[in-house]
Amino acid sequence: MNARAAHRPNANHGELSDAALALVATRFRAMGEPIRLRMLRALERGEQSVSALTEAIGSTQPNISKHLKVLQDVGLVNRRQEGSAAHYSIADPMVFELCDIVCSRLRAQLEEQVEALGRGAGPRRRA
């Protein structure tokens, strides 16, 4: 972090260090795979074992394990070992907050486009 930001430790938008930016980007990238979003959503109703998740998502166990590692590495899920089973759970409910924001904005943007198409060109709407 450079000198300008050093005495403004809460300057979110001001001078974010390259390292901090990389961390933020890594989080976003971790959430940038549909299968990982599905896994996070499956974990929303509670802790799940790898095999349960594998079944729920419909993929192979090694693939699910690898994606779980990505999510754990960025601190989005926790791992708890119990006997020979590993149980994963949401570490940071932030993920749902982020998804909700993106979802509602996407919906708004899509509705704008529908609106624009309805007013302008395209097939006439009945009634």
Next chain:
Amino acid sequence: MNARAAHRPNANHGELSDAALALVATRFRAMGEPIRLRMLRALERGEQSVSALTEAIGSTQPNISKHLKVLQDVGLVNRRQEGSAAHYSIADPMVFELCDIVCSRLRAQLEEQVEALGRGAGPRRRA
């Protein structure tokens, strides 16, 4: 939440279609590159031309153009042509909201880790 979703309370977390999930993931992935986050931040203070952005970021012009295309394709920036110059601007301030959330959570998690290290294992602190 809009009226349609109001009486379909599962619309967000329940049954998000695969297509919708892919859209959300694509947005996150678009924000998953440090250079793109830097570009978005540079645009926070207002519209910028490609050459101005290239200078501000410190990369090559083709590289900046390519990243701008990614951001435009997912609807995060707008493009305005003026003469021979192209001016880009933030299309969706949502990006800053998302960054703020991730940043503050990252800070909280890091502070927890520092706390844990201070209390527990690791080299003994003198005095």
Next chain:
DNA sequence: TGCATTCATAACTATATAGTTATATCCTCA
């Protein structure tokens, strides 16, 4: 019209990573 500026794109290389198959490791239980 000729030249410079601005931007986009094509072509390429290098790297990251999603998914698969095979296997190693650890645990439980008979």
Next chain:
DNA sequence: TGAGGATATAACTATATAGTTATGAATGCA
């Protein structure tokens, strides 16, 4: 102790994409 189950990891292939260099296309100006 041996069999079987649960998970992680190694090795591999295929694909996506970040960055570079070269060039095309549009604009503005002398």
